[in-house]
Amino acid sequence: MRLKLDFKKLIIILFVIFTSNLLSKNFLWEVKSKTSKVYILGSIHVGKKGSFPLNINIENAFNETKNLAVEVDIDSVDPMSLMKYMVYSDSNTLASSLVPEVYLKLIKLFDEVGLPEIVYSKLKPWAAIMMAQQLSMKSEGLSAENGIDKYFMDKARGKKNIISLETAEYQMSILEEFDKVSNEFVEYSLKDLKDGNEQVEKMYDAWKVGDDQAIEQIIINEENEFPGYKSIMEKLLYKRNENMTIKIKEWLKGNQTYFVVVGAGHLVGNRGIINLLKQNKVYEIEQK
Secondary structure, rough: HHHHHHHHHHHHHHHHHHHHHHHHOOOOEEOOOOOOOOEEEEEEOEEEOOOOOOOHHHHHHHHOOEEEOOOOOHHEEEEEHHHHHEOOOOOOHHHOOOHHHHHHHHHHHHHHHOOHHHHOOOOOOHHHHHHHHHHHHHHHHOOOHHOOOOOOOHHOOOOOOOEOOOOHHHHHHHHHHHHHHHHHHHHHHHHHHOOOOOOHHHHHHHHHOHHHHHHHHHHHHHHHHOHHHHHHHHHHHHHHHHHHHHHHHHHOOOEEEEEEEEEEEOOOOOOOOHHHHOOOEEEEEOOO
């Protein structure tokens, strides 16, 4: 009787494992027209060492294509050209742009890592909080150097045509929208940092199994928790989704293959790139 019970348990375990593998997907979509094919991979922009190579389906899709498209080929951007967007050129300072309570919370983080005031004193609030986020993630082994975008750019360099969907200047100009809600944005972001990088871990867990609904829910939660985020999202996410979709549609009219890597948040929801492509009803779209 005991042997039969154990055998039944084994069958159930094997069934669960087998069906889980069948149901599990990657955060990768294949979009086909009559003449062209575009793979679209949602990216987590930061990662840890040892995360690569990725799932064989993703690696094979990349190897099959001749063109890699990313949001911005950051290796071709002069960092100094972006500083004008990040720092004040007038008499304004980080301290004068925030209420004292919020400013003190922010610089406490900088003080803890020994960052001198001269480094951050002229930063705009959104740029300062980005610096704080990077320092926090780095302490937990997360960095853009180990992000999915960077991984594929390094693999493609000198072997594939690398295309930027946007310019770094355009992205910087959008981030300046956060200046309109500086105090609220910094305080909300500091709360996230206090809770650790759980949000990144949640996104990565959802990404690994292709759970687009979980990623969408994270975005919805952020909009609900930070009301000022909703109006900014129009430019930060939805308008950019439309612009990227237009370019992908142009490629689908041609006869080449493309591997597109953009932030996972750009692919989800009714106004995400995947749904915008589905609205045409002329493409074959499959999550791989």
